[in-house]
Amino acid sequence: MGTAAAPDGCTPMLSPTDFGAVANINSGCTTRRQQLSACDVGQTDAVGDAGRGAEEPAGSAHTDPDPAGWLLLVYRIPSDPTRLRATVWRRLKSLGAVYLQNSAAALPATDGAERALRKLRREILEMNGSAVLLSCSAVAGEQDVVALFQAARDDEYDEILDKCRDFHAGLDKEYRANHFTYGELEENEVELVKLKNWYAKVAARDVFGTRNRGAAVEALDACEQALERYAARVYAEQDEGG
Numbered sequence: 001m002g003t004a005a006a007p008d009g010c011t012p013m014l015s016p017t018d019f020g021a022v023a024n025i026n027s028g029c030t031t032r033r034q035q036l037s038a039c040d041v042g043q044t045d046a047v048g049d050a051g052r053g054a055e056e057p058a059g060s061a062h063t064d065p066d067p068a069g070w071l072l073l074v075y076r077i078p079s080d081p082t083r084l085r086a087t088v089w090r091r092l093k094s095l096g097a098v099y100l101q102n103s104a105a106a107l108p109a110t111d112g113a114e115r116a117l118r119k120l121r122r123e124i125l126e127m128n129g130s131a132v133l134l135s136c137s138a139v140a141g142e143q144d145v146v147a148l149f150q151a152a153r154d155d156e157y158d159e160i161l162d163k164c165r166d167f168h169a170g171l172d173k174e175y176r177a178n179h180f181t182y183g184e185l186e187e188n189e190v191e192l193v194k195l196k197n198w199y200a201k202v203a204a205r206d207v208f209g210t211r212n213r214g215a216a217v218e219a220l221d222a223c224e225q226a227l228e229r230y231a232a233r234v235y236a237e238q239d240e241g242g
């Protein structure tokens with residue numbers, strides 16, 4: 001696999017090798033603390049240029065994007081076996097990254113994100129692929145990238161809300177079946193812990209604060225209150241049964 005020079009003005013966060021994956025990215029990147037044309041995020045297929053008059057997406061907790069900028073992982077993976085691409089995609093999704101175009105994924109710049117992306121880059125190289133990790137900030141189109149990132153988090157919160165509804169439905173089923181045992185209580189406690197852990201992971205990467213975050217918190221609180229009521233019924237039934 002051939003290599004290519006890094007785009008003009010870009011600062012790679014790695015040694016000057018394996019730049020073949022960036023051949024299709026236009027010049028326009030700088031270091032994290034400098035302004036640049038967003039690694040040409042305004043020119044990617046997935047993101048339009050909303051730099052003129054764009055408004056902050058509804059529900060954002062910040063009026064401005066993270067001043068630390070963005071981390072951009074641009075990579076190329078051999079087409080065979082296909083599981084390698086799926087592995088990288090799942091890893092990036094678990095980190096909360098959004099794709100600006102094929103094989104170009106972005107995350108808000110944090111120390112944790114940088115460590116994770118550096119690790120993933122090493123794994124891509126071990127797959128006989130190539131990857132470059134860039135530190136960027138945007139001149140135009142950044143609100144579109146933020147909107148993509150927020151939409152991804154809102155989708156994850158929506159999944160949590162769905163699971164909370166399922167949790168209530170499960171408790172209702174126990175009431176209708178008159179199942180008030182310690183075993184059933186323990187199973188529901190485990191499910192609630194899973195939901196809380198899931199929320200914690202999503203909230204940790206929700207750096208801008210999306211509109212569905214508050215709804216997820218309220219839904220989890222409602223689940224906990226419903227479980228407490230069910231637990232009280234279990235204790236009462238078990239005490240009566242002697």
